Amino acid sequence: MILAVGCGSKVKRDDQSKTEYSIFNDNLITANKYLVKEDAERTAQYIKRRNWDMTDGEGGIKYMVCDRGTGDSIAAAPKILMEYRVELLDGTVCYDSRADGKKELTIGSSEMEPGMTRTFRRLCHGDSAILILPPHYAKGLIGDMDKIPPHSVVVYFVRIDK
Secondary structure (H helix, E strand, C coil), rough: CCHHHHHHHHHHHHEEEEHHHHHHHHHHHHHHHHHHHHHHHHHHHHHHHCCCEEEECHHHCCCEECCCCCCCCCCCEEEEEEEEEEEEEECCCCEHHHCCCCCCEEECCCCCHHHHHHHCCEEEEEEEEEEEECCCHHHHHCCCCCCCCCCEEEEEEEEECC
């Protein structure tokens, strides 16, 4: 009899725990949807103020090729050297190759933000482009713990060498 009561009590606790987890999970989903919507609205206003005609990429990524180069597709030759400037939507410059030097990258490497990898596959060596990455495709919820704050939409101005 004591064993049956003990098991019954555990089942109730597990059910309560699942309910609490479900409520917590639902709240996180609601908060995330709100943040994604807010980021999209701020990004749309940023683009509108500049009168840019940007292409929609997956997951809220926006990009625009400013100048087409004559080089090979980056997908075919994935090692690149690029000039860049990284800004926040408020215009704060976080990084700039004029001060930091050109950056050498291999497309798809772990050092690249997922949004850059997805967008760069559409570019060619010699292209100049603007990329706007929402936080989940840029530096995420914690930023880069240096110059990019937590949960920031990031704007990349890039020119990929031939």
